[in-house]
Amino acid sequence: MAGVTHSFEMKTVETTQGLIQLRKDLPSPVGLVPTMGYLHQGHLSLVQQARNECTSVIVTIFVNPTQFGPQEDLRSYPRDIPRDLRLLEECGADLVWTPRVEELYPAEFQTWVDVEKVTQPLEGAMRPGHFRGVTTIVAKLFNAVQPDKAYFGQKDAQQTIVIRRMVMDLNYPIEVVVCPTVRENDGLAMSSRNVYLTPRERASAVVLFKALTAAEEAYNDGVHDADELRAIMSKKIESEPAASLDYVSCADPETLNELSGSVKRSLLSMAVRFGDTRLIDNILIGD
Numbered sequence: 109m110a111g112v113t114h115s116f117e118m119k120t121v122e123t124t125q126g127l128i129q130l131r132k133d134l135p136s137p138v139g140l141v142p143t144m145g146y147l148h149q150g151h152l153s154l155v156q157q158a159r160n161e162c163t164s165v166i167v168t169i170f171v172n173p174t175q176f177g178p179q180e181d182l183r184s185y186p187r188d189i190p191r192d193l194r195l196l197e198e199c200g201a202d203l204v205w206t207p208r209v210e211e212l213y214p215a216e217f218q219t220w221v222d223v224e225k226v227t228q229p230l231e232g233a234m235r236p237g238h239f240r241g242v243t244t245i246v247a248k249l250f251n252a253v254q255p256d257k258a259y260f261g262q263k264d265a266q267q268t269i270v271i272r273r274m275v276m277d278l279n280y281p282i283e284v285v286v287c288p289t290v291r292e293n294d295g296l297a298m299s300s301r302n303v304y305l306t307p308r309e310r311a312s313a314v315v316l317f318k319a320l321t322a323a324e325e326a327y328n329d330g331v332h333d334a335d336e337l338r339a340i341m342s343k344k345i346e347s348e349p350a351a352s353l354d355y356v357s358c359a360d361p362e363t364l365n366e367l368s369g370s371v372k373r374s375l376l377s378m379a380v381r382f383g384d385t386r387l388i389d390n391i392l393i394g395d
Contacts, residue, residue, distance in 0.1 A: 118197045120204045124212075124252050127205045131253060134164035134202060139285075140255035142246060145169040146186040147195050150290035150298040154259040155199040157287050166203045166253050167196055173209060175241030186303050205253070212248055221247045223270050223277070229364050230357055231266050231388070234379060242267055243274050250280055258282050263289040263297045265375055265390040269364060289389070291317065297389045309382035312350035316380055316389040319344035319356070323376050327393045334358040334367040337376065345380055354379035354386065361392060 121127050131138070139158030143151050158165045169192055176182040189206060196204055220240050227239035250258065260268045268286045275284055290298045295317030296310075305313055319341040326340050341356040358367050361375040373394030380387055 118193075118201050118204065120193060120206060122206055122208060122211075124207065127203075127207075127252055130203055131166070134166070136164070137162045137256035138164045138166060138253070140249065140253050140258045141165065141167045141201075142249050142258065142260075143167060143169055143192075144171045144185070144300065145192050146188055146300040146303075147192045148290075148298045148300065150261055150263065152195060152199050153290050154261060154287050155196065155201055157285065158257065158259050159200045161285070162257060164202045165200065166205065166255065167201045168205045168207070168249055168253070170205075170207055170212070170245070170249075172241055172245040174213070174244060175238050177235055177237065180235075181301075181304075184304075186300055212245065220244050221274060221278075223274050226266070226269050226273050226364050229359070229366070230355065230377060231379070234354055239267075239270050243270060246271055247274065247278070250282060255282055257285050259285045259287060261289060262286050262392075263299065263389065265377055266364060269362065295321070297387070299387060301385055301387065304385040305382060309350055309385065312348050313380075313382055313387060315345055315348040315351050316378060316387060319378065320376055320389060320391045323358075324391055324393050327371070332370045332372075334369060334371050334374070337371065337374070341376065341378060345378065350382055352381040354381060 119130055121130055139162030141154045141158055155165060155167060169189060171185050173182055193204060221243040222240050223243050232239050260271060272284050275282055292298060294314050296313050322344050323337045323340045327337060337358045338356050345351050345353045356378045358371060358374050358376055359365060360367060361373060367374055371394060375390055375392055377390035
């Protein structure tokens with residue numbers, strides 16, 4: 109990346125002990141980018157922002173089994189560590205931690221981090237146990253890495269709200285930095301799961317962004333009623349034959365409570381299925 113200067117060649121490590129040893133040599137501030145690998149430009153934008161703001165950058169690659177439900181795609185989740193490492197070296201990461209499942213979830217594992225209210229609606233309602241897996245693994249990564257800043261993408265809006273709540277509630281001395289969603293040229297939010305889409309489904313998947321922008325345009329034109337905004341999004345999704353709607357939401361951006369009546373500020377979000385692939389997207393509207 110042009111303009112990046114740092115004095116470390118990228119190192120990789122598997123064990124927690126090895127990570128802790130190498131972490132001692134990294135000058136602060138340290139930025140952490142947690143990923144599940146199969147990196148795309150969205151992930152790399154997080155690494156680049158960390159690189160711009162921090163002296164050292166640590167990236168984790170770990171497909172976390174505890175955030176997948178029994179019917180979800182853990183086994184088939186795309187993986188390509190050699191490619192990921194090449195991309196991270198080009199981006200200027202200092203250290204990449206690729207822990208094994210047995211290291212982070214030893215036999216008889218029984219301790220969990222459970223954030224309550226903000227995990228209940230939306231993705232939490234559709235995917236029971238998902239956020240317990242997310243918060244537990246992120247807490248473990250935070251404990252091992254001890255970063256000054258941690259970088260997450262706005263595409264996973266509820267996840268960022270949940271992690272901010274956990275950081276506040278557990279007094280982590282970490283700044284959570286939320287970076288903008290990175291999109292394809294046609295508006296589809298970049299996601300590792302996009303590789304599952306057939307060409308037909310890929311063409312149809314643009315409807316998520318179209319639905320969000322239709323609601324945003326209506327809001328900017330004076331349509332501020334929460335039910336009307338949800339209806340605009342639903343109608344747009346339902347106009348696409350290949351799309352099957354899980355939910356649309358017009359919620360408070362901090363509590364995630366669904367709004368009613370006139371909206372000043374909102375997180376508009378949705379989950380939509382195309383065949384076996386489930387995609388999420390969101391935008392913030394208002395002040």
